[in-house]
Amino acid sequence: MNPHDYCQQKAAASGSSFTISFTLLPREKKQAMTALYAFCREVDDVVDEVEDPQVAAIKLAWWRQEVERLYDDGTPQHPVAQALAEVIKTIPLDKELLLEIIDGMEMDLTQARYADFKSLQLYCYRVASVVGLLSAEIFGMTQRATRKYAHDLGMAFQLTNIIRDVGEDARRGRIYLPMDELQRFNVPAADILNSRPTEAFAALMQFQIERARGFYEQAFAALPAADRRQQKPGLVMAAIYRSLLEEIAAEPGLVLTHRISIPPGRKAWLALKAWIKG
Known part of the structure; x- marks a missing residue:
């Protein structure tokens, strides 16, 4: 092989x-x-x-x-x-970006909680935004602003993953949602670790969803028209991941007990539609 x-x-x-x-x-x-x-x-x-x-x-x-x-x-x-x-x-x-990805993985060996969004943002940068930057290089780019697009889109993807995987991560003893935001919304860590959906948890998740939506919007606004065609693969993924985010938004408490996903047929349709739209 x-x-x-x-x-x-x-x-x-x-x-x-x-x-x-x-x-x-x-x-x-x-x-x-x-x-x-x-x-x-x-x-x-x-x-x-x-x-x-x-x-x-x-x-x-x-x-x-x-x-x-x-x-x-x-x-x-x-x-x-x-x-x-x-x-x-x-x-x-x-090379430094590939090493940053490893840095991000090492964070998972030493951290199971994040005090605030600033510390979480570093993790997201290393495990996702860096991948976005490398991917944008592979796809081809001519404009400096495309790096901002790739960074923010990677951030949006990772925040969507974190939102989707709250329950799964909790079963591994991990909570990626910032601790200060749990406190702000009066959500004890025990509620997440024990899969207890509450109105406070739903409000916390809605806040996380709005943040992710914001990063999608920032990314799209930053993408220069000159590079849009070359960056279509990222836009295809964005179509799928934004759809996933909206599925979660319909009933955010489900992430504690279920892994929300998009059926393969719908993924294919979203991908084709985004590719054609470019």
């Missing part, structure tokens, strides 16, 4: 909506996006699947070395990094 086939298999196994967004890309860009996505999955799996935090930290340190090898001599060991080695020959992906 060659490195790009490995990445394709890794991406397909995830079942993520993100893979829909780059299926219509030209072959080189599609391979680049698949390699980037596979890298994100590999380092994320370290945190999700390795129970011992010390072992997970060692594995992430190995991935950090692998990124260094990728850029130093072009001879990394892992098939995902080998695929990225081919990518960076033609697309200038920033």
